[in-house]
Amino acid sequence: MTTLSRRGTLMLPFGLAALTSACAGTGPGTTGMPADPSGRADPEQLALLRTLAGMNPRPIESLSAAEARRQPSYADAVKARAVELANTNPGRVIGSQEDMTLTTSPTPLLARLYRPIVTHNRPLPLIVYFHGGGWVIANIDTYDSSARALCRLSEALVLSVHYRQGPEFRFPTAHDDANVAYVWAVRNAATIGADPNRIAIAGESAGGNLALNAAIYARDTRLPAPRAVAAIYPVGGVNLNTPSYEQFAAAKPLNRAMIEWFVRNYTRGPQDLQDPRLDLIGKANLAGLPPVTLVNAEIDPLQSDGTLLADKLRAANVPVKHMVYPGVTHEFFGADAVLTKARQAQEFVGAELRSAFDAPVPAPQPQGRRPVRRQGA
Template sequence: MTTLSRRGAMMLPFGLAGLTAACAPAARQMAMNADPTGRADPEMLSLLESYARLNPLPIETLGAAQARQQPSLADAVRARALEQQNINPQRPINSQQDLALTTVPNALQARIYRPITRSSGPLPVILYFHGGGWVIADIETYDASARALCAEAEAIVVSVHYRQGPEVRFPGAHDDANLAYAWLVTNAAAIGGDPNRLAIVGESAGGNLALNAAIFARDRRLVAPRTVVAIYPVGGVDLETPSYTRFANAKPLNKPMIQWFVANYTTGPAQLQDPRLDIVGRADLAGLPPVLLVNAEIDPLASDGDRLADKLRAANVPVTHTVYPGVTHEFFGADAVLTKAKQAQRQVGEALRTAFSAPADVPTPPRQGRRRAAM
C-alpha cells in the first residue's frame, strides 16, 4: 500500500483542482458537440450527450440503407435510462400485437397496443404514424410514443409502418396513410374499438401524414377523426424559416438532414408544390376536426408549427399550439428521462380523452391559442 507523504497529502487538493480544470474544457466541448445550439435544458443536454456517445454518423452523408442502421434518439433514451439505473423504461400497457393490415393494394405492417383499462366496452382508437423523414425509422423506433399514447388516452393504438423512399417515393407514404385510415374506419370494431371514436396522431413526417389523412377523410366523407395531434410536424417546404435558420445545425435533426430526406422521398422540386407536402402554402384545411400541435423549441421544424397554427385558425379549425422550451426534435417519446416529455404526453392524453368523451356530433375543441409550456 502506498502512503502519501505529508507534503503529498497537502498537495493532493491542488492536484485534484488541476485535474478538474483540465477536464472542464473537455466537458464543455462534449456539451457543444452534443448541443451546438447551446439551448438544451439540463435533462435534454444529458440525453444529447448520451446520443453523442453512440457515435451516429451524419445521416446526410449516407445512403438510405446505412442511414437506417444508425443509432436513434430512442437508443440514446435507453442508454440514458440505464445510466440512471432504470432497467425497464417502457410504459406499462395491457398487450401489443404485430400484424399486417388487409389494405389493398399494399398490406401494411402495424402494431396494435391495448391499454390497461376497466372499461368493458369498445375503446377509442388512435391511428399513429411514426417519424423518420419518410425514409428511415419504423414502428420499433417510435415504440415509446405509441405506448405513451395508449396509456395516457386509455385507447387502442394502431401504429402503422408505411412504405419509404427512396425505394417508394412520394406519394407512397401518403397513400399508405390514407389506406390505413380507411382500414381503421372499416375494422375498428373488429379490434375491439369504437368506430365513432377515432383519432389520428403523428410525429415529424408522421405529423404531416396525420394531417393529410384527416384531409383525406374529409374529402372522401369518411367518419371524421375526433381530433388530430401533430407533434413537430413537417408543415411546408420553405427551408428558410426562422427556425431553419436558427437551428440549422441542431441535433438530432438539422437542416442538411431534412434536405436529404426530401431528396430521398421526392423525385424533384416540382413535387414540392404538392399540397400534401406544402400544407401551409397550398392545402385546404377547412372543415378539419380540432388539431393539437406540439413543438419543440430547438427544432428546424418549429416555425412550421407556427405557420400551421395560423393557417388552421384562418380556416376556422380549433387549434391548440404548445411549444416546449429547452428540448429538441424527437423529445416526445423520451419520457423515461425527460420531464417535459412526460408533460407533453399528459397534455396529448388529456386532449385525446376530452375529444373521445365528447358527443360525436359536437366534438369538444381543445383550448385555442398558442402557449409556451412551463419551464
C-alpha cells in the same frame, strides 16, 4: 415558391428518430461540434444529446438509406440514458400489444396494436398513429415509446402503422399508405374492439404530416371524420427561411444536410415540393378539419412550422391547441424515460385526446355523390 436554393425554399425539414446521424458531440463520423450547438438545451436534454454523441453515428448525407436505417437512433440514446440513470420502469405499462398485418390495397401494411389496461369490456377509442423518420427511415419499434404513452394516457387503442418509405417507394407512397390505413381503421374498428365513432389520428414529425393529410383525405372523400388530430412537430411546409429554421439550422438532432438527404431519398423531383400534401402551410386547404393538437420543441427547425400551421388552422376556423416546450429538441416526445418535458407533452396530448373522445358524437355527415379518389391519394 418555385425557385430552389440551398438556404431558401429547398426542402422539407423531416422527422428523424431512427437516425440522428451527424449527431451531437465528437467522435468518429462527427465534425467536432458540441452536443448542443444552440446552447439552449435544458440539463436533461443536454445529457441525452451527450449520450447520443457517444454512440458516434455517421453523417446521414454520407450514407445510403440502408446504412442510415442501421445507424444508432435517438430512441437508442434514450434507452442508453435510461440505463445510466438506472431507470428500469419508465411508466409505460399497458395491457398488451400485438403485431398484425392490415389487409390494405395495393399492399398490406405492417402495424402494431396497443391495448390499454381497462376494467370494462366496452369498445375503446382508437388512435391511428404514424411514426416519423423523414419518410425514409425509422419504424414501429423506433417509436414504440410514443405509441405506448398515447395508449396509456389516452386510455385508447393505438394502431401504429408502418408505411412504405423512400427511396424504394417515393412520394406520394407514404401519404397513400396513411390514407388507406385510416380507411382500414374506419372499416375494421369493431373487429379489434374499437368504437368506430371514436377514432383519432396522431403522428410524429413526418408522421405528423401524414396525420394531417389523412384527416384532409377523410374530409375530401367524405369518410367518417376523425374526432381529433394530434401532430407532434409535424412537417408543415417547404420554406427554410422561417425564424426557427434560421435560428436552429445547425440544431441537433436535425440539420440542413439531413433534410437535403431526406428529400433526395423521398421526392421524385422539385415538382413534388409544390404539392399541398408537402406544403400544408402554403397550399393546403385546412378548412373543415377536426380539432388539432400541435406540439413543438423549442430547439427545432420545425418550431415555426407549428406556429404557422396553428395560425392557418385558426384562420380556417379549426379548433387548435398548440404547445411549444422550451429547452428540448426535435424527437423529444418519446423520451419520457429521461426527459421531464416529454412526460409533460405526452400528458398534454393524452388529455386532449381523452377530451375529444368524451365529447358527444358528431352528427352524421350529409351524404352526397360517391367519393372521388384524389390523384395520387
